[in-house]
Each structure stands twice: as C-alpha cells, then as structure tokens.
Amino acid sequence: MKIYLISIIISLSFSLFSQIDKDFVLYHQTCRKAEIFFIDSNYTKCFVTYDSLFKAYDFLFPRDCFTAGQLAFKIGKDSLAVEFLKKGVPFGLNADLIFKTNPSLLISNVQKTKYWKSYLVDFSYLRQQYINRVDWKLKKQLYQMVALDQKLRIKNNKWFNRIFRKGLEKKFDIVNKRHVNFLDSVFKTKGYPGIWLTGVGDSTDIAFNNNVNLSEIFSVILYHHDGTYLKYGDFLKKEIGNGHIHPRTYAMVRDFQDRFLVKHEKDQKMYYNIWWEAKNYSEHEFEQHCQVIGCPTKQHLRQLNKVVGNEVDIFWTPFR
Secondary structure (H helix, E strand, O other), X not given: OHHHHHHHHHHHHHHHHHHOOOOHHHHHHHHHHHHHHHHOOOHHHHHHHHHHHHHHOOOOOHHHHHHHHHHHHHOOOHHHHHHHHHHHHHHOOOOOHHHHHOHHHHHHOHHHOHHHHHHHHHHHHHHHHHHHHOOXXXXXXXXXXXXXXXXXXXXXXXXXXXXXXXXXXXXXXXXXXXXXXXXXXXXXXXXOOOHHHHOOOOOOOOOOOOOOOOOOHHHHHHHOOOOHXXXXXXXXXXXXXXXXXXXXXXXXXXXXXXXHHOOOOOOOOOOOOHHHHHHHOOHHHXXXXXXXXXXXXXXXXXHHHHHXXXXXXXXXXXXX
C-alpha cells in the first residue's frame, strides 16, 4: 500500500511539472520543500519529491543532487544516495566530494558497496556529458578575470596600499569596470553564464580537483562593482526562472550591494544580511520574501545543518 501511494505521488508530481514548462523558480521552491520534509523527519516525502523533481527537469543544479545524496546517506539509504549523486555528474558534480565533506561516511564503507561500484562504472560516460555541455573557452576567460579581480582586490585591501598607493584603487575600479562590461556582452548574447553554460568550480583543463565550489565563482566580479544589482537586478531575477542562476547566487549578489543601497533604499529587503534580517523584518516575512525566488533563509539552512550534523556545513560548503 505504501509503494502504491508513493507511485501516485510521483505521478501527480510529473503532471505538475509538465504543466509549468520547467519553471526553475518552482524547481528551487520544490527543493526547499524536500529539505523541509527531511527537517520534519518525513523522509519518504522528502525523497519522493527529489526523485520526481530530478526526473522532470533536463538540467539540474549539482548542489541539489549533492544535498539529496547527503540526506539519503544520513538515514542509511546508500543506494538512493548514490543515484542522486549520479544525477549530478552530467552537470559537474564529482561525487567523491561527499567523502571529503562528510568523513563519517568512510566508516560505513560506502565505497565498497555495489552501489558505489555502479557509480564508478557510469562516471566516465556521465562526466563526458558535462564536458560536452560546458563552454570551456568562455569559462577560461571568466576565471582569468576572477584571478585578476582577486589579485587587485587583495592588494587594494592592504592597509599600507590604501594609505600610500592611492592609484591601486583607481586601477582596480578600471579593471573591474572592464570585467563588468565583458559580462554585460555575455548577458546580452547568451544570458547569465552560470553552471548551465560554464559548469562548476573545477579547473579549465577538465580536471576536477577543485570541485569544492559548485557555484558560479565569477559572480565575485559582480560583488565588487557597486551598483551592479541596480543595473542587472531585474535581468538576474528573471534568469532564476530560466535556470541560468541559482537563487542563492542571486541573493548574494543582491545583498552584497547593501553598501550601495543603504544610501538610497532604507526599506530594501535583503536575503542573508544579518543586520537587515534582525532589525526590520519578522522570520515569517523573510520566509515569504525568499520563497518568491526559491531561496533558503538563514534559519532554514541552520535547521538543515542541524539535522544533517555538525560534520557537514550545509550553510557554506560546497554551496557558496
């Protein structure tokens, strides 16, 4: 009877997803629902939700497959966990990351199971799908920009340079503006070049030794250019629905502009900014605010982190 009911739920889920033409706002909202089911110890609904969601969409964010895998491992569903991790490989996930971020899994000898062996058998084929998907030339250009951005940022932030080398800040502003102009041209021709186009935070030589970062790391360029959100906010928000940017990335770009916005929009809601969160709005108001784009609240992430365990940092690693 339980299996029959689960089948009905999955069928209804497919019907729902087919009607909304793969709206990724709903995708992210559904991920939050699955996480809430797990927080409430409703594991069957949690994994049925993930399963039907992952089957309904042609593109998946690897961080969601990673989260689903962690949650399944947490309650001993090794087979299901491996299947969720395999779902993320064509989109850049290296499932070995699960053992680096959750050492306790080594004790369970997951890597010796038949389930993990099936992952190893399928990995090359699934990884090739990822390699074929990514625009490696564009990715390399963006990473070079990030490297220069970070180099100049570090120099500019040193107290000695701030006092005695005033020209560094001007140089940083010029370079940063050039980078934003390049991104602007990409936005107009391709859309936001997130994971769907440039993949995860691995190296551009196809190696995956730096798979710790599963987000669009070049968004740091947007963080460092004041007024970015005011210029691109509507565009970036629309791109959430297109599946081109994760709502957490959007939220961080949005919140990073508080230095600029505080001068103009005192009543502007943030997503993670602790001062605005604590001072101006109730927890319920923030939940409603974040739900609109499918972004988790800080409180949600803390609750999820608590049930998964202290050995896994759901809040940041590898989701920044």
